[in-house]
């Protein structure tokens with residue numbers, strides 16, 4: 069049964085790997101997609117969407133790559149009609165990280181409700197949905213299987229196409245849900261819990277990896293530092309808040325630029341430096357914890373900012389996007405905007421609710437895939453990491 073295919077443009081996609089915080093540093097699009105590519109079959113129930121050129125295209129997006137069950141309806145890849153997110157933070161919090169099996173089970177419990185709510189909040193009837201887009205990877209396999217399998221069945225029952233979307237590409241497309249999106253080509257910093265990389269983006273579906281983390285993702289570093297400071301999981305938001313109260317100059321952690329001329333990152337060293345500092349200066353003093361948070365955040369933010377601005381200059385791009393869960397960080401948002409000013413660079417950072425995992429970005433990316441004729445097939449599998 070043909071649901072479709074991924075097309076040749078995706079050969080250009082390269083990048084880092086899994087979400088759900090098993091980090092890896094490999095290429096963007098995986099072998100499974102490459103090997104699953106078949107010519108688009110002209111016949112069959114998934115041949116075309118309900119939309120015509122003139123009418124709007126409504127896409128139902130589904131995201132279950134890690135610990136958020138999310139569904140959204142997006143019109144024409146830009147207007148978010150509804151976006152529902154059921155977070156599992158309270159379930160994983162006691163474990164200090166995401167427990168994959170619990171995540172899968174919770175997705176199964178939540179997905180029907182979340183999808184129903186997204187449709188009802190959009191004001192659409194089910195038969196107005198033109199196509200589905202669901203995250204196919206990278207991420208936790210058990211979690212992805214829930215969303216992608218649900219999407220296959222739902223697309224089949226609605227008699228509309230389904231396209232499986234790469235999670236990293238979804239994050240990059242999140243900037244197109246904002247009123248003034250970037251012009252192509254642009255440079256994107258994607259920093260999340262499972263990935264950190266810089267990409268040269270030439271179209272909605274063509275992304276070239278310029279550099280990525282060699283060890284921890286930036287969000288993973290925030291989470292690990294929060295854990296060792298006793299601040300719980302996930303750590304990004306709480307470190308962000310504490311950092312505003314602390315003095316970033318009090319405890320200065322080394323900036324891991326690696327080679328200043330390339331775009332790779334390394335964050336595990338900062339995390340270890342924080343651990344050594346905490347071991348040497350044990351204290352429950354709230355002021356010291358805030359200073360450590362501020363010092364750590366300043367180091368991460370400085371490196372991320374430097375590299376994305378440098379990447380834009382090397383590629384001669386006027387536009388910069390900052391996306392992924394860490395793009396919610398107030399220090400990073402301010403720093404990139406400040407350093408871009410005066411250099412003639414325009415910065416695009418989605419609103420905070422679109423930085424973390426959500427399904428609106430999946431629907432946005434899916435819109436462009438569907439427009440480009442890409443579709444998934446019933447036998448397509450999910451993938452945990454990219455292996456170019």
Ligand code: KG4
Nearest residue numbers: 260261262287304308393394396397424425
């Ligand atoms: O994009 P996302 O929701 O999931 C992945 O694809 O990984 O990113 C989650 C990550 C977590 O590591 C979380 O700690 C981090 O984003 N994060 C932040 C902030 N809010 C979330 N990191 C720094 N500052 C924040 N305000």
Ligand code: ZN
Nearest residue numbers: 087260424425
């Ligand atoms: Zn993500």
